[in-house]
Amino acid sequence: MSLSRREFIGIGGAAVAGMALAPGLRLVELAQARSPDEAVTSLQRWGLLVDIGKCHDCDACVTACHEENGVTGHGRPATDPQWIRKVTLKDKQSGYVQTLPVMCQHCEEPPCVDVCPTGASFKRADGIVLVDKHICIGCRYCMMACPYKARSFVHEDTTDQKPQVPRGKGTVESCTLCVHRVDVGKIPACVKACNKDGNKAMVFGDLKDPNSDIRKQLAAGVSTQLRPDLNLNTGVRYRGI
Amino acid sequence: MIRKRKSCLAIVVALLTVVGFASSAPASEAKKPERIGPTVKIHRGEKCVEDTEFMRRNHMKVILHQRDETMHQGIRTTKHSLKNCVDCHADPKTNSVLDQEGFCSSCHEFASVKIDCFSCHTDKRDKNAVAVAPFKGVAKRVQP
Numbered sequence A: 001m002s003l004s005r006r007e008f009i010g011i012g013g014a015a016v017a018g019m020a021l022a023p024g025l026r027l028v029e030l031a032q033a034r035s036p037d038e039a040v041t042s043l044q045r046w047g048l049l050v051d052i053g054k055c056h057d058c059d060a061c062v063t064a065c066h067e068e069n070g071v072t073g074h075g076r077p078a079t080d081p082q083w084i085r086k087v088t089l090k091d092k093q094s095g096y097v098q099t100l101p102v103m104c105q106h107c108e109e110p111p112c113v114d115v116c117p118t119g120a121s122f123k124r125a126d127g128i129v130l131v132d133k134h135i136c137i138g139c140r141y142c143m144m145a146c147p148y149k150a151r152s153f154v155h156e157d158t159t160d161q162k163p164q165v166p167r168g169k170g171t172v173e174s175c176t177l178c179v180h181r182v183d184v185g186k187i188p189a190c191v192k193a194c195n196k197d198g199n200k201a202m203v204f205g206d207l208k209d210p211n212s213d214i215r216k217q218l219a220a221g222v223s224t225q226l227r228p229d230l231n232l233n234t235g236v237r238y239r240g241i
Numbered sequence B: 001m002i003r004k005r006k007s008c009l010a011i012v013v014a015l016l017t018v019v020g021f022a023s024s025a026p027a028s029e030a031k032k033p034e035r036i037g038p039t040v041k042i043h044r045g046e047k048c049v050e051d052t053e054f055m056r057r058n059h060m061k062v063i064l065h066q067r068d069e070t071m072h073q074g075i076r077t078t079k080h081s082l083k084n085c086v087d088c089h090a091d092p093k094t095n096s097v098l099d100q101e102g103f104c105s106s107c108h109e110f111a112s113v114k115i116d117c118f119s120c121h122t123d124k125r126d127k128n129a130v131a132v133a134p135f136k137g138v139a140k141r142v143q144p
C-alpha cells in the first residue's frame, strides 16, 4: 500500500479528530467537516444509490440539477446540454414500464479519462469524475467513449452561469455530483430534490465508510451497475432494474 | 510699411506670450501630460486580500494557482478565488465586473489584454454569498 503524504496526513488528521470527538460520531461527519483548505483524499469515494422501485413518473431530480447548475437549453433537444435524464425502460413481454435517472456514473475506471488527449477529463481522489474546462479543447473524444451517453458539448455561448458552476462554449460537461455542494458538506441537488419533492429514491454518501447510509443500504440488498459487463466499477448504483 | 507690420506682429506675439504664461502659471503644471490610465472603481471593502501593488502585477498568477487547487483537489478557500474577486469588485449598479467601467474590463481594455475567465465564469456577483454593506471592511463571504 502506498500512501501519498497528503493521504497520510489526512489519516492522521482524521484519527486526531476522531479521538477528540464524542463516541458515536461517524466518519462521514468527519469527512463532511473537511475544512476548505484541505485537499480531497481517496479515503472517501462518493456514490449514489437509486432505487428504481421507488422512482416513478417524476422529474424532480432533472429539474433540480439543471436549476442548481444553471444548465439551460435553447429548445434544441439534439444539442442542448443534459447532465441528467430520465430513461424509460419497457419490458416488451409484460409491458411493465420503469423509469430511472441516468447521469455520469462516476466510474472508477472511467473511459472518458482514458481517451482524453489533454488531461482535461480526470477523476478526483474521492472518485468524482470531472472536466477541467480550463484545459478541455472540445474534441469530444470523451463523449464517444462514455458508455452512458453522460456528457454534453456546449455548442452555444453561455450567459448567467451560476457562480459556483462555470460553463462555457466549446467545452464538454457532465454531472459533477454537485462537487461544489459536496465540498461544503451538502448533498447533490438531485438527491435533495428527490427526498423533498420526489419519491425518496436516491441515497448519496461515502462508499468507503462502512457506517454510511449508502454502504448499509448496499450491503442490505441486491443492487447493480448499469452495464456491469464493462467492469467500470461505477459510483452510481441502481436497485430494482 | 513692411517694418511697421513686423513690429506689430512682434507686439502681438509678445502680448500673447505674456497672457499665455499668466493664465497657465505655474509653468511646471502646464508641461505635465494629461494623466492617462483606466478608471478603476473600487466598490466594496477597504482593502484587498493582498497589497494593491502586488495584485496589480500578480492577480493572474494568484487566481491561476487557486484555480488548479480548487478544480483538482477541492480546496475551496475563498481568499484567492475568482468568485471572491467578483463578489467584492462587481459594480453595485450592474452587479458585474465587465461593463464599461467594470473593475476587470476597464483595465483590461486599456491594456488590451483579453480576459478568458468570463467565457465560462459568471461576471456577476453572487447575490446570496455576500452579506456585508459596501465600504465597511473587507467583504466576508457567507455560505448560502
Ligand code: SF4
Residues within 6 Å of the ligand: A103, A104, A105, A106, A107, A110, A111, A112, A113, A129, A145, A146, A147, A148, A149, A150, A151, A174
Ligand atoms: S459515466 Fe461516462 S462521463 Fe461519467 S465517468 Fe463514466 S465514462 Fe466518464
Ligand code: SF4
Residues within 6 Å of the ligand: A115, A116, A117, A118, A119, A120, A121, A131, A135, A136, A137, A138, A139, A140, A141, A142, A143, A171, A172
Ligand atoms: S472534449 Fe475535453 S474533456 Fe473530452 S476528451 Fe476532449 S479535451 Fe478531454
